[in-house]
Amino acid sequence: MNINLPTPEGSTSPYTMQHREDQVPPSTAPTFNRVAYAAAHVVVDPSRAYEPWGDTPPVDWDATLAFRSYLYGLGFKVAEAMDTAQRGMGIGWPTAAELIRRSIAHARSIPGADLACGAGTDHLDGTRSHTLADIVGAYKDQFEVIESAGGRPIMMASRALCAAAQSADDYKHVYDAVISASRNKVVLHWLGDAFDASLSGYWGSRDVATAMATVLDIIRLHRDKIEGIKISLLNAEYERQLRSRLPESVVMFTGDDYNYGELIAGDSTGHSHALLGIFDPIAPVASRALVKLAAGETDAYRQIIDPTVALSRELFVAPTQYYKAGVVFLAWLNGHQRHFSMAGGMQSARSVAHYAEVFRKADVAGVLTRPELARRRMSEYLSLAAGIDN
Template sequence: MQQRSDRRPPPTAPTFDRIAYAAAHVVVDPSHAYEPWSDAPRVDWDATLEFRSYLYGLGFKVAEAMDTAQRGMGIGWTTAAELIRRSIAHARGIPGADLACGAGTDHLDGGRTHTLADIIDAYAVQFEVVESAGGRPIMMASRALCATAQSADDYQRVYDAVISASRNKVVLHWLGDAFDASLAGYWGSRDVSTAMTTVLDIIACHQNKIEGIKISLLNADYERELRSRLPEGVLMFTGDDYNYGELIAGDGTGHSHALLGIFDPIAPVASAALTKLAEGDLDGYRHLIDPTVALSRELFAAPTQYYKAGVVFLAWLNGHQRHFSMAGGMQSARSAVHYAEVFRKADVAGVLVRPELAHQRMSQFLALNAGIDNGL
């Protein structure tokens, strides 16, 4: 295994020339009884917030209560609302800390159809939690809206109402169906070009109220096209965990900022790479960031929505938490072979910052879950 010096952030947070949000995971507390398949796990708040301090120290902003935090896949709105309030309060005590928080409609009953008015009201409830706590909202894609909307006009109506009522600038959120099959056809069409026209119309109507848009379609060409058509002052935040290296670096047509789940497990290496990029050292940036892409493609392999398991696995290997347990028992969503490949690619990418501990825990994991002794 490669040797790593330290997992602690530098004494002073580095400065990037890209806005970089790390979507952060949640640490559950398995020592307390709760129903694993419920959406209200016991959370280890100390470990959860300590990890956010770690990200801030590496120069990242935090994207809170997003899908990386298992929103809708183990974490329900009640827990997410507490996470948002705690994280915003926690950030106030850290100089330079900044975050934005996911606000959606996931507290609606998924077993019934809702009216557009219901969906607007649901967004308003979650926006109020974020904004009353002093946070900025990320307007998450809505499963309820995708199920209810009959046309692009229905998306226009909902987004017009919610964005107009927001007290702050909003980051929009376009999550592809690779991450959530129930979002197929979002913006009113399964044709990406048609959907892109709808979202651009919404952005044009509310240009001064929109900070940017996060797009997670795992297709660099779609992102470049949308980026080139955004009005001035509206930012592109890549959510492409397959192609982020090249999209952040940019080309002759521009570059993307970032709002990424992969920044959670690769934070130290990504921080060093973004620092190199800010210094104008593109070769240094690519030398650091390129090996992480192979790891990311492993973590986000289909079924992509289970990528959270690998994220938390690496947090455990690196000593950020004392166990490998997840909300909803999602640690069981991937095979031992997958986790072994994650371990190998993480080592190559330089993200196993405590190699002796990682080796010990990987050996324990293989012995327990695959009956493999001395497998490393």
């Protein structure tokens, strides 16, 4: 199958697709030897009247939950209401809270399904400053929503805390108060400023080694209440350094969408588990790779997973926070939703040339699971967005 795709220079170039057969999901969910969370996106309902740039869009709950069923069927756990679901970038806390409640109830209906949910402070007024007590209370409010619904919390990084904290001790105070009060084990989340510039200097320092020492102090103090930490700094060496210093009972969840292939495979220093936004669009390919890894076939794992890294680096290219647009674009191409519209109008955050490159690299990586549909929808998009007819 051929399609004319735009180039960065403004011309078009013919492209021949490599993968031509629809992929059929496995009949039973596979098992892995790594814990693998896929951070899942939200499907909005653009047919209803709403404010596109607001943070309470109408959600297509059927399509949103169906995608979670799809991830469970491929062997993944779900990381719910995280930044991949546009938390703080189109999805506010009221919608996120409903998403959490619905997703926990939905998971109970699926044998073996498991999820953890993002808890933050994003319902605080972002236009004014807040005390540490305000921030502790905000975290506890969101923990209560998750835990009262029967879920487990992922303690997301807080913009309000980053703005209010004067020292590393302020972070230790907030995390101690919140983790101590949690009913369940907690996953911590260190989100780098490539994803959110307002989180620069998190843990009280822009120096990574100093910040790492602070978070390690928190983890060691609460090792019995912490399941693991997700680190999203897009730097494999930083992750290896922190991973090597974690208490034995605390696991590393890679959030490195640039280097996840090698970090999950591991080396002489150990391996990482995964909590990744990229697992949303590459789920079927990642599932096959993880099955190979569990069987001890590391070379086969790398042959399958490595081509997806080039796609991921394109999706997460700076400005990295707009990676969600490519995630939803691929969900649309693969038939998981009937439109390419996003909360906050974020589909407009990337260029036509970017989406064309995503299409190319997704095809090479085997991520276009319904190639005929993907080609047709890509053609429709190019005609509407750029006047390029195929």
